[in-house]
Amino acid sequence: MLxxxxxxxxxxxxxxxxxxxxxxxxxxxxFSTENWNRDGGGGGVTRILQQGAVIEKGGVNFSAVHGELxxxxxxxxxxxxxxxxxxxxxxxxxxxxxLLPIIHMNxxxxxxxxxxxxxxxxIDLTPHYVDVxxxxxxxxxxxxxxxxxxxxxxxxxxxxxxxxxxIAHRTETRGIGGIFFDRLTANDSIGKQKLFDFLxxxxxxxxxxxxHFMRNKRLLDFTxxxxxxxxxxxxxxxxxxLVYDKGTKFGLETSGRVESILxxxxxxxxxxxxxxxxxxxxxxxTLKYLKKGIDWASFES
Amino acid sequence: MLxxxxxxxxxxxxxxxxxxxxxxxxxxxxFSTENWNRDGGGGGVTRILQQGAVIEKGGVNFSAVHGELxxxxxxxxxxxxxxxxxxxxxxxxxxxxxLLPIIHMNxxxxxxxxxxxxxxxxIDLTPHYVDVxxxxxxxxxxxxxxxxxxxxxxxxxxxxxxxxxxIAHRTETRGIGGIFFDRLTANDSIGKQKLFDFLxxxxxxxxxxxxHFMRNKRLLDFTxxxxxxxxxxxxxxxxxxLVYDKGTKFGLETSGRVESILxxxxxxxxxxxxxxxxxxxxxxxTLKYLKKGIDWASFES
Numbered sequence: 001m002l003x004x005x006x007x008x009x010x011x012x013x014x015x016x017x018x019x020x021x022x023x024x025x026x027x028x029x030x031f032s033t034e035n036w037n038r039d040g041g042g043g044g045v046t047r048i049l050q051q052g053a054v055i056e057k058g059g060v061n062f063s064a065v066h067g068e069l070x071x072x073x074x075x076x077x078x079x080x081x082x083x084x085x086x087x088x089x090x091x092x093x094x095x096x097x098x099l100l101p102i103i104h105m106n107x108x109x110x111x112x113x114x115x116x117x118x119x120x121x122x123i124d125l126t127p128h129y130v131d132v133x134x135x136x137x138x139x140x141x142x143x144x145x146x147x148x149x150x151x152x153x154x155x156x157x158x159x160x161x162x163x164x165x166x167i168a169h170r171t172e173t174r175g176i177g178g179i180f181f182d183r184l185t186a187n188d189s190i191g192k193q194k195l196f197d198f199l200x201x202x203x204x205x206x207x208x209x210x211x212h213f214m215r216n217k218r219l220l221d222f223t224x225x226x227x228x229x230x231x232x233x234x235x236x237x238x239x240x241x242l243v244y245d246k247g248t249k250f251g252l253e254t255s256g257r258v259e260s261i262l263x264x265x266x267x268x269x270x271x272x273x274x275x276x277x278x279x280x281x282x283x284x285x286t287l288k289y290l291k292k293g294i295d296w297a298s299f300e301s
Numbered sequence: 302m303l304x305x306x307x308x309x310x311x312x313x314x315x316x317x318x319x320x321x322x323x324x325x326x327x328x329x330x331x332f333s334t335e336n337w338n339r340d341g342g343g344g345g346v347t348r349i350l351q352q353g354a355v356i357e358k359g360g361v362n363f364s365a366v367h368g369e370l371x372x373x374x375x376x377x378x379x380x381x382x383x384x385x386x387x388x389x390x391x392x393x394x395x396x397x398x399x400l401l402p403i404i405h406m407n408x409x410x411x412x413x414x415x416x417x418x419x420x421x422x423x424i425d426l427t428p429h430y431v432d433v434x435x436x437x438x439x440x441x442x443x444x445x446x447x448x449x450x451x452x453x454x455x456x457x458x459x460x461x462x463x464x465x466x467x468i469a470h471r472t473e474t475r476g477i478g479g480i481f482f483d484r485l486t487a488n489d490s491i492g493k494q495k496l497f498d499f500l501x502x503x504x505x506x507x508x509x510x511x512x513h514f515m516r517n518k519r520l521l522d523f524t525x526x527x528x529x530x531x532x533x534x535x536x537x538x539x540x541x542x543l544v545y546d547k548g549t550k551f552g553l554e555t556s557g558r559v560e561s562i563l564x565x566x567x568x569x570x571x572x573x574x575x576x577x578x579x580x581x582x583x584x585x586x587t588l589k590y591l592k593k594g595i596d597w598a599s600f601e602s
Contacts, residue, residue, distance in 0.1 A: 032574075034575070048574045048575070050573070050574060057572075057574065059574070168553075169553040169559050169562075170559060231569075235566070238539060238543070238570075239543060239563075242539070242540060242543035242544050243543050243544075243553070252469075252470040252544070258470050258471060259574060259575045261470075262540075262572060263574060265536070265572040266572065267571055267572060267573060268532075268569060268570070268571050269539075269569075269570055269571075269572075270568055270569050270570075271358075271563060271566040271567065271568060271570075272351070272568060273333075273349045273351060273358065273360070273560060273564060274335070274349070274560045
C-alpha cells in the first residue's frame with residue numbers, strides 16, 4: 001500500500017538525486033541545506049544553489065506539511081475537510097545566461113483526513129529567447145513521459161499548462177508552457193500506485209531535461225542587450241509568481257517558510273518603463289511565441 | 302458644485318506641478334508623457350522619469366476612467382452599481398541612493414452612476430534605512446495637514462496606513478507608513494467641497510515633502526553594501542505591490558494600461574536567499590522599525 005511515508009521518502013530521494021545531478025553539471029555551485037519546521041505541523045528541507053558557473057540561483061525544495069487548512073484555501077479548493085497532509089518537491093532554476101531557459105517543476109501529493117487524496121504537478125520552461133528546436137524537444141520529452149501512462153495526458157495537461165502559466169494582465173504566457181495537472185486521483189482505468197509511478201517518472205525526467213540545456217548552451221557567449229532582456233523577462237516571472245501562482249499563494253497563506261516559498265524569485269529582476277522592440281528583433285520574435293495553443297511537440301519551423 | 306470636470310482638471314494641474322517640482326530638484330531627469338485610452342472608457346496621462354541625477358525611476362500618473370466594473374471588483378467593494386467613474390493621481394518615486402526613501406502618494410475620487418461617491422488616498426514612506434528624525438518629520442507633516450481639517454483624521458488614517466501597507470507573509474510593514482484612507486464621504490460635520498480641499502491639500506504637500514529629502518540626502522555617499530540592501534528592500538516593495546496592493550489589483554482587473562500601473566515597480570530589485578544581518582547592524586535596526594503602531598509623530602529616539 002502506498003503510504004504517506006513511502007511517498008515522502010521517494011520525494012526526498014528525488015530531491016537528493018536532482019541536486020547531485022545539477023551540482024555535477026554546474027561544476028562550481030553547491031546546494032545549501034536548511035531543515036525547517038512549520039508551526040502548524042510538518043516542515044521541509046530547502047536546498048538552494050547561488051552563484052554557480054551556470055546556475056545563478058536555483059532552489060530544489062522538499063516539504064511535507066500537515067495541519068488545518070485556513071478558510072481561504074478550503075474555499076479555493078472547494079473542500080470541507082480542514083485536516084490535510086501535503087508533500088512535494090518544487091524546483092525553479094534561474095541560469096546566469098539569457099540563452100538558457102528558466103525551468104520549473106513541481107510534483108506533489110495531497111491528502112485529507114477523510115481519505116480523499118490527489119496528485120498534482122507539472123514542468124514548464126521559460127526561455128528568455130524562444131528557440132523553436134528546443135521548445136519542440138522539450139515538449140517531445142514531456143509527451144514521451146505522458147504517453148507511457150495515458151495517451152490523453154499530454155494533450156490535456158499541455159493545455160492545462162497553457163491556461164495556468166498565463167500572465168493575464170500582459171496577455172502572454174510565462175514561457176512555452178509544458179504540462180500541468182492537479183487533482184489526479186484513481187479511477188477505473190488507473191490505480192493510485194500507477195499515478196504515483198507517473199508522478200515519479202515525471203520527477204525523474206527533470207534532471208536529464210535541464211542538463212541537456214545546460215550542456216548545449218553553457219558555453220555560448222551573450223551580449224549586454226541579451227542580459228538586459230533576461231532581466232525584463234525575469235520581471236515577468238516575478239509578476240506571474242506573485243500575482244497568479246497558486247502554489248505560492250498556498251504557501252504564503254498556510255504560513256510556510258517565506259524564504260523557501262520565494263526561492264522561485266530570481267536573484268535580480270528589472271522593470272524598465274515601456275520598452276519597445278524593433279520588428280523582427282529576437283525579442284519581438286520571442287513575444288510572438290508567448291501565447292496559448294502552440295502545438296510545440298509537432299512544431300514545424 | 303464640485304463636478305467631475307473640476308476634480309479632473311485640478312488633478313491634472315497637481316500632476317503637472319509635481320512633475321515640474323521633481324524635475325527642477327533632480328536637475329537632470331525629464332518626465333516623458335504618454336496619453337493613453339482605455340478600451341472600456343476613459344484613459345490617462347502617464348509621466349515617467351528614468352535615470353535622473355537623484356531619481357532612478359519615478360512615475361506620476363493621472364487617470365480618469367469610466368465604464369462597467371468587473372464582478373470581482375464589485376464584490377470586493379461591496380457595491381451593486383457597476384457603472385463607475387474613477388480619477389486620481391498616483392505617484393511612486395524610487396531614488397538612486399539607498400539613503401533616500403521610496404515615496405508613494407495616491408489621491409483619488411470615485412463615483413457611481415447612482416450618485417454615490419467617495420474620496421480616497423494616502424502618502425507613505427519606505428526608507429531603505431529608517432532615519433528616526435526623518436520618520437518623525439514626515440509624520441509631523443502629514444499630521445499638520447490632517448489636523449487643519451479634522452483632529453480625528455491623523456490618528457485614524459495613520460493606523461489605517463499601518464494596517465494597509467503591511468507585508469503579511471513577512472510580518473513587516475512596507476516602510477514607516479504614513480496615512481491611508483478610503484470611502485471618505487460627506488457627513489453632518491464636513492461637506493464634499495471640504496473633503497476635496499483636504500485631498501488637494503494632501504496632494505500639494507507631496508512635492509515639498511519629497512524635495513526636503515532630496516535636498517538633504519542627495520549628496521551623501523553610500524556603499525555597495527547599502528546599495529545591495531536597497532535592492533533587497535525594493536524586492537519587498539515588489540512583493541507588497543503585486544501581492545497586496547488594491548490599487549494595482551483594481552488597475553489590472555479593470556484592464557488599465559499595464560505599463561502605467563506597474564510603473565510602481567523599481568528599475569531593479571533583488572532576491573538573495575536567506576540573508577542574515579548582524580545584530581545592531583543598520584539593516585537589523587531598520588527591520589525593528591518595520592512594525593505597526595509606532596507613534597512616529599511624537600517619537601523620542
